[in-house]
Amino acid sequence: MSNETFHAPTDLGQACSLLSDLGDKALIIAGGTDLMARFNRHRRRRSDVLVYVGNLGLDYIREKDGQIVIGACAPVAHIAASPLVREKLPLLARACIEMASPAVRNAATLGGNLGTNARNADGVAALMALGAVVVTASTAGEARTPVEQFVTMSKKQKLADGGMVNQFEVPCLTGDDKWAWEKLRQRQGESRSILSVSVRARMGGAVCGRIRLVLGGMAVHPFVSKTAVQVLEGKPLSTDLVDRVAAEIIAETDAGTDARATAWYRERAARALVRQVLSQIA
Numbered sequence: 001m002s003n004e005t006f007h008a009p010t011d012l013g014q015a016c017s018l019l020s021d022l023g024d025k026a027l028i029i030a031g032g033t034d035l036m037a038r039f040n041r042h043r044r045r046r047s048d049v050l051v052y053v054g055n056l057g058l059d060y061i062r063e064k065d066g067q068i069v070i071g072a073c074a075p076v077a078h079i080a081a082s083p084l085v086r087e088k089l090p091l092l093a094r095a096c097i098e099m100a101s102p103a104v105r106n107a108a109t110l111g112g113n114l115g116t117n118a119r120n121a122d123g124v125a126a127l128m129a130l131g132a133v134v135v136t137a138s139t140a141g142e143a144r145t146p147v148e149q150f151v152t153m154s155k156k157q158k159l160a161d162g163g164m165v166n167q168f169e170v171p172c173l174t175g176d177d178k179w180a181w182e183k184l185r186q187r188q189g190e191s192r193s194i195l196s197v198s199v200r201a202r203m204g205g206a207v208c209g210r211i212r213l214v215l216g217g218m219a220v221h222p223f224v225s226k227t228a229v230q231v232l233e234g235k236p237l238s239t240d241l242v243d244r245v246a247a248e249i250i251a252e253t254d255a256g257t258d259a260r261a262t263a264w265y266r267e268r269a270a271r272a273l274v275r276q277v278l279s280q281i282a
């Protein structure tokens with residue numbers, strides 16, 4: 001690869017100007033764990049100009065005003081090992097430690113996980129369950145968007161004016177919050193999710209308060225279940241209710257068949273995992 005096709009800016013303003021000037025030709029690269037595999041499979045245009053965002057100092061993890069703020073280029077391995085994340089966002093720590101292999105986790109970033117636009121992106125599913133906001137930076141300034149809304153937007157809407165993902169703002173879990181995360185994969189270590197189910201709920205004894213239940217790998221992108229909110233909020237999580245809601249939640253999904261699993265298998269497995277995570281928080 002020649003120098004003309006690779007840039008490594010060292011501050012955010014410089015990166016946004018460069019991305020804006022390059023327009024459609026620019027291709028952001030962070031850890032490269034997803035992108036380089038695509039290059040190797042020749043699924044990228046040769047005319048792409050790579051803009052490496054790993055030198056912008058966006059690898060921080062810090063607490064501010066009841067939130068954990070995570071830079072887009074923080075490696076997944078650092079997030080999983082961070083004492084702050086493990087204490088205040090154990091759901092995210094769990095999702096990160098179960099991603100890929102140690103080698104991939106050392107390079108892979110949370111910004112890149114969102115950038116893949118993958119239906120089974122584990123970091124994205126966990127961020128959604130936690131009600132996180134994604135902050136994008138561009139030559140027009142900063143924009144804040146809930147992660148569940150961001151994934152539904154077109155690429156142009158998401159990253160206009162030389163935009164890139166800058167950081168995530170994630171509300172800390174409190175003492176009344178319960179959470180659970182389960183992921184189904186083909187084999188331990190290297191495999192991406194067939195599907196994942198994550199849940200965060202504010203519990204008053206056995207009664208379910210505000211709940212966010214997220215399914216990954218069961219539609220074109222991870223999504224927050226509306227049925228879980230409608231059926232479960234304000235009710236005790238009895239075994240009967242959990243069984244019923246698991247069936248109703250699956251009706252919301254649009255599971256496809258791919259090399260990892262058939263739609264038939266996904267639907268049955270998702271139903272079992274929904275029951276499992278709800279039983280864990282009951």
Ligand SMILES: Cc1cc2nc3c(=O)[nH]c(=O)nc-3n(C[C@H](O)[C@H](O)[C@H](O)COP(=O)(O)OP(=O)(O)OC[C@H]3O[C@@H](n4cnc5c(N)ncnc54)[C@H](O)[C@@H]3O)c2cc1C
Pocket residue numbers: 027028029030031032033034035036037053072073076098099100101104107108109110111112113114115116120121122123163164165166190191192193
């Ligand atoms: C063997 C293997 C196993 C894997 N297992 C899992 C798994 O279990 N779970 C999972 O979720 N993923 C998995 N992945 C996919 C991948 O590793 C992750 O999605 C990772 O988080 C991508 O991050 P990255 O920094 O490497 O992204 P890159 O490959 O650098 O980029 C990915 C995409 O995001 C864009 N992008 C990167 N950073 C930014 C930014 N700051 N702003 C805007 N766009 C950006 C890029 O342009 C590109 O389109 C696996 C990959 C491999 C190779």
